[in-house]
Amino acid sequence: MTVGLFIPCYVDQFYPKAAIATLELLEKAGVQVEFPARQTCCGQPMANSGFEHLTSGCNELLVENFAQYDYIVSPSGSCVLHVKEHLHSHKQEAQAQNIRGKVYELVEFLTDVLKVESLNARFPHKVGLHQSCHGQRGLRLSQMTERVEPPFSKPEQLLNLVQGLELIPLSRKDECCGFGGTFCVTEEAVSVKMGKDRITDHLQHGAEVITGSDMSCLMHLEGILRRQKSNVKVMHIAEILNAQEA
Amino acid sequence: MMGAGKTRDHSALADVFNQDEPRVNWHDETLWFIRQKRDKAAFAIPDWELLRETASQIKAHTLSHLSQYLQEFEKNAQANGITVHWAADAQEHNEIVFSILQKHGVDRMVKSKSMLTEECHLNDYLARHGIEVIDSDLGERIVQLAQEPPSHIVLPCIHKKKEEIGEIFHEHLGTEAGMSDPQVLTETARQHLRETFLTRRAALTGVNFAVAETGEFVVCTNEGNADMGAHLADVHIASMGIEKLIPRREHLGVFLRLLTRSATGQPITTYSSHFRKPRPGHEMHVVLVDNGRSVQLGREDFRNSLKCIRCGACMNTCPVYRRSGGHSYKSAVAGPIGSILAPNLDMKKHADLPFASTLCGSCTNVCPVKIDIHDQLYKWRQVVVQEGHVDAKKAAGMKAMAAVLSSPATFKLAGKAGRLFMRRVPLLVNNSFNPWYKQREMPQPPNESFREWYRKNRKQHDQ
Ligand code: SF4
Numbered sequence: 230m231t232v233g234l235f236i237p238c239y240v241d242q243f244y245p246k247a248a249i250a251t252l253e254l255l256e257k258a259g260v261q262v263e264f265p266a267r268q269t270c271c272g273q274p275m276a277n278s279g280f281e282h283l284t285s286g287c288n289e290l291l292v293e294n295f296a297q298y299d300y301i302v303s304p305s306g307s308c309v310l311h312v313k314e315h316l317h318s319h320k321q322e323a324q325a326q327n328i329r330g331k332v333y334e335l336v337e338f339l340t341d342v343l344k345v346e347s348l349n350a351r352f353p354h355k356v357g358l359h360q361s362c363h364g365q366r367g368l369r370l371s372q373m374t375e376r377v378e379p380p381f382s383k384p385e386q387l388l389n390l391v392q393g394l395e396l397i398p399l400s401r402k403d404e405c406c407g408f409g410g411t412f413c414v415t416e417e418a419v420s421v422k423m424g425k426d427r428i429t430d431h432l433q434h435g436a437e438v439i440t441g442s443d444m445s446c447l448m449h450l451e452g453i454l455r456r457q458k459s460n461v462k463v464m465h466i467a468e469i470l471n472a473q474e475a
Numbered sequence: 476m477m478g479a480g481k482t483r484d485h486s487a488l489a490d491v492f493n494q495d496e497p498r499v500n501w502h503d504e505t506l507w508f509i510r511q512k513r514d515k516a517a518f519a520i521p522d523w524e525l526l527r528e529t530a531s532q533i534k535a536h537t538l539s540h541l542s543q544y545l546q547e548f549e550k551n552a553q554a555n556g557i558t559v560h561w562a563a564d565a566q567e568h569n570e571i572v573f574s575i576l577q578k579h580g581v582d583r584m585v586k587s588k589s590m591l592t593e594e595c596h597l598n599d600y601l602a603r604h605g606i607e608v609i610d611s612d613l614g615e616r617i618v619q620l621a622q623e624p625p626s627h628i629v630l631p632c633i634h635k636k637k638e639e640i641g642e643i644f645h646e647h648l649g650t651e652a653g654m655s656d657p658q659v660l661t662e663t664a665r666q667h668l669r670e671t672f673l674t675r676r677a678a679l680t681g682v683n684f685a686v687a688e689t690g691e692f693v694v695c696t697n698e699g700n701a702d703m704g705a706h707l708a709d710v711h712i713a714s715m716g717i718e719k720l721i722p723r724r725e726h727l728g729v730f731l732r733l734l735t736r737s738a739t740g741q742p743i744t745t746y747s748s749h750f751r752k753p754r755p756g757h758e759m760h761v762v763l764v765d766n767g768r769s770v771q772l773g774r775e776d777f778r779n780s781l782k783c784i785r786c787g788a789c790m791n792t793c794p795v796y797r798r799s800g801g802h803s804y805k806s807a808v809a810g811p812i813g814s815i816l817a818p819n820l821d822m823k824k825h826a827d828l829p830f831a832s833t834l835c836g837s838c839t840n841v842c843p844v845k846i847d848i849h850d851q852l853y854k855w856r857q858v859v860v861q862e863g864h865v866d867a868k869k870a871a872g873m874k875a876m877a878a879v880l881s882s883p884a885t886f887k888l889a890g891k892a893g894r895l896f897m898r899r900v901p902l903l904v905n906n907s908f909n910p911w912y913k914q915r916e917m918p919q920p921p922n923e924s925f926r927e928w929y930r931k932n933r934k935q936h937d938q
Contacts, residue, residue: 238880241925243918248925252933264929267883275880277834277853279860280873286881362835374514375792375840377523401507405794409833416486416831417910418493422798423833424915426503452915 231261233298235291235312235332237305237444238270244444247465251304251335254471258343262302265294273311277410281315288318288325296324300342301332304467306364307443309334313368334368335467336442340383345390352472353393357436358384359427359450360403361443370442374403384442387470394469397434404430408449424453432461442466485831489799503797505633510791512740513841520736530729531845534782537720538772544687544720545763551690552761555752560762565595568764572597572679572712573604575760579710581606581677587694587701588612589681590628590785591714591764593807594820597679608679609671611700613664620647626801628808629738629787634800668700678704682715683747683784684730685761688723691751692761695734695744702748712760713750717768718781730784733843737786771819776854780815782844789838789848795831804828811838815851818859826864829855887926 232255236248255262271291272284291312295301303309312332318325339345364370371382388396407413407423414420428450431439439454439461441447447463454461493499517523537544549559562568568591576584584601586592586608598608598619610619614631618624620643625631632640641655648663680701685692692713694701705711721730735741753759772778790796790810801809806817806825814828829852838848859865879885911917 236925238886239918243920245921245923245925245928249928252929264926264933266926266930269883269886270880272877272880275873275877277856278869278873279830279856279865280870280877281857282861283873283877286877290881290883362833362837366836366840373837373840375837377517377520403837405833405835405837407794407833409835412830412833414910416489416795417913418486418490419795419798420833421914422493422496422499423794426798448918449915451918452911455916456914 230299231263232338233295233301234262234264235268235271235295235301235303235308236264237303237308239448240304240444243448244465247304247444247467250465250467250471251302254335254339254467255302257349257471258339258345260343263298268294271308271311272315273308274410276311276315284315285319288316289320291316292318292321292324292328295328295332296321299331300338301328302335302338303332304335304465305443305445306334306336306361306368306370307445310363310367334364334370334442336364336370336383336387337368339470340386345387348387348390348470350390350470350472351392351474352469353474354437355395355397355435356388356469357397357399357431357434357439358388359406359431359439359441359446360384361441361446362403362405364442365403371403384466387466388440391469391472393474397431397436399430399434401427401430406446406450408446410445413449420449421453424449428453428457428459428461432459436461438469439463440466440469484805484827485799485803486827488803488805489795489831492800492803493798499798501636502634502800506791506797509630509739510788510841513737513788513791514740516736516740516742520732526729526733527843527845530733530784530843531782533721533726533729534844535779537722538718538778538781540722541717541720541772544722545717547687548685548690548720549763551688553690555690556759557690557752558758558760560760562762562764562766564766565764568595568714568762568766569597569600571762572714573601573606575710575712575758576601576606576677579677581710583607583609583675584677584679585609585611585671585675585704585708586679587681587696587704588615588631589679589714590625590807591681591716592679593625594766595714595764597714609668609675611668611671611698611704612696613661613668613698613700616664616668617643620644624802624807626809627787627790628785628810629790634802668703672700672703672707675704676708677710677712678708679712679714680705680750682713682719682761683734684727685715685720686722686724686727687720689751691724691749692719693727693731693747693749695731695747697739697741697745699746702746705748705750709756710758710760711750711753712762714762714764717763717765718783734784734786737788737841737843767820771816774819777815777819777851779846780812780819780848780851782846783812783816784844785812786843788841788843789846792837792841793832794835794837795833799831804831811848811852812846815846815848815855818855822859822862823864826859829853829859 272287407420451463617632626634638655644650796810817825
């Protein structure tokens with residue numbers, strides 16, 4: 230099995246540690262991973278702003294770079310959801326359709342495809358899980374509080390395999406953090422207020438680290454935490470699942 | 476990219492709303508409390524999701540046979556002795572209501588809650604024609620006295636604290652200054668409205684459901700004000716959007732179970748009143764209003780928005796609505812559902828609303844008739860941009876971004892250059908012109924990007 234690793238543009242540039250952890254986790258699970266160097270972006274920043282018609286360049290590149298792999302895995306629920314719902318190709322629609330079916334967010338790839346049941350990881354901290362909406366409600370990584378359906382949580386399932394980790398409860402376990410792509414600047418006031426409220430919930434329950442499967446939401450929360458001069462850190466879930474702390 | 480100009484409206488008003496953070500907290504918590512009450516009520520019904528699916532399908536069926544059911548309703552309503560009117564738009568609706576009042580020489584009317592009349596701006600229209608309208612829903616009466624529009628479709632004055640309501644009552648209804656005891660205020664409103672009910676000869680109500688099979692309609696209220704108004708008046712006018720139709724009476728069992736559980740967490744409204752025929756010597760009118768609905772019905776991507784039963788659950792759950800308030804939407808129906816309905820009525824005016832969302836999807840999953848609200852928000856964004864209702868600077872920024880992201884070579888350079896630039900001259904980025912930086916630090920750029928690290932550490936897979 231060969232996996233094509235798709236790293237969102239801002240993760241590549243700002244959060245290489247999350248990408249390295251993703252790569253190492255997959256390699257440790259015995260998967261052959263390749264990172265096609267000519268990849269750029271899934272096109273979501275344009276599409277969510279109403280400019281989906283400008284994403285064909287991104288789409289064609291994505292198809293060219295990833296069509297050959299058995300699976301495409303990415304440490305971002307948001308990008309994966311976008312690809313699943315909106316990837317089309319003028320040149321190779323059959324390949325695009327194929328990719329829509331074999332692209333996975335990291336967490337679901339670990340739980341559903343690799344069926345990971347143990348991890349050699351240790352992270353002795355109080356951790357708050359931020360459930361990014363596109364992963365949670367879009368990809369159904371965990372049950373949402375709106376639905377009257379049995380509970381489940383793929384990220385919690387994995388975090389529970391990490392030694393020493395204590396998952397804290399939250400008052401609102403799946404409220405949006407307010408990042409929302411360009412929303413974070415076009416609706417600055419509401420975006421920041423939403424972020425602050427999420428952070429308050431985590432802090433009130435004693436989080437030392439806030440984690441999640443989408444770095445974009447965490448980047449927004451980190452920006453607020455650092456402005457507040459807080460000691461609380463954000464870490465991508467891959468970094469925690471790959472952690473070897475004493 | 477920063478969305479100035481045409482798409483700033485909701486954002487600018489939300490900015491003002493957020494100047495008073497404790498008040499935002501209060502507004503958020505008040506509505507979240509209602510969302511939690513909804514959760515308790517919904518989770519008490521094991522078949523909740525099946526109920527939603529059933530409701531959604533009944534509405535889908537009705538919408539796809541709408542003309543047939545409208546005609547069936549008209550025929551049966553007329554057979555019951557109800558006068559049926561058809562209004563193509565808001566103006567026609569208002570004229571029809573006015574002509575009925577004129578015919579009876581009535582210049583004062585009592586009105587129970589109807590978002591449709593808000594949409595048609597009926598009160599203003601009638602006021603200009605010398606007719607006084609008193610809203611009898613307590614919340615609506617309060618905002619009417621305050622000369623404000625409702626901020627929520629189910630809870631019209633949810634944005635007001637009880638102390639503020641006390642001030643309004645002091646000014647208009649003569650309560651003691653500083654009185655904010657809900658008991659006293661409610662009793663004052665009751666006495667004030669009782670006089671209104673007893674002296675008005677015409678009453679207008681909204682319609683929650685109209686049954687094609689029987690020609691009857693159902694009005695749901697908690698205060699019984701629709702009944703009080705309609706029973707005491709000689710003329711009862713009921714205004715309804717054409718999407719309020721359901722085929723059969725038995726379908727009410729599905730919708731009445733969902734409506735109030737979703738709205739407030741009550742198992743059912745205190746009053747679910749069926750109106751079927753006028754009493755002898757009295758008149759009953761139904762005004763069927765289109766006002767853009769048949770246009771929306773023709774928009775395949777947005778058709779499902781007409782399934783809405785106006786429960787308000789999508790507003791209560793919306794993290795943006797809770798932190799920006801209903802008035803920031805400048806539309807009779809605010810929140811997520813308002814944001815997919817309003818662009819149909821006036822795309823230019825409401826071009827900002829599809830962007831007033833993070834697309835978190837909570838609305839879609841709380842909606843009792845399963846409207847794909849957040850997907851429609853995404854689709855409206857595409858339409859709004861295609862139709863040119865977007866700031867030129869934003870469009871240029873998007874084009875530039877798309878060009879960079881379509882070229883791997885430029886992307887590599889832009890990313891690296893961007894990071895170097897930010898690390899060396901942070902002040903240029905970290906200034907108040909950057910909305911990100913106003914209340915957030917910028918991400919700290921690392922020494923190397925992932926792709927640089929990868930080239931050094933995993934040579935064998937590089938291409
Ligand atoms: S869209 Fe759905 S949740 Fe929102 S008011 Fe209408 S029925 Fe209720």
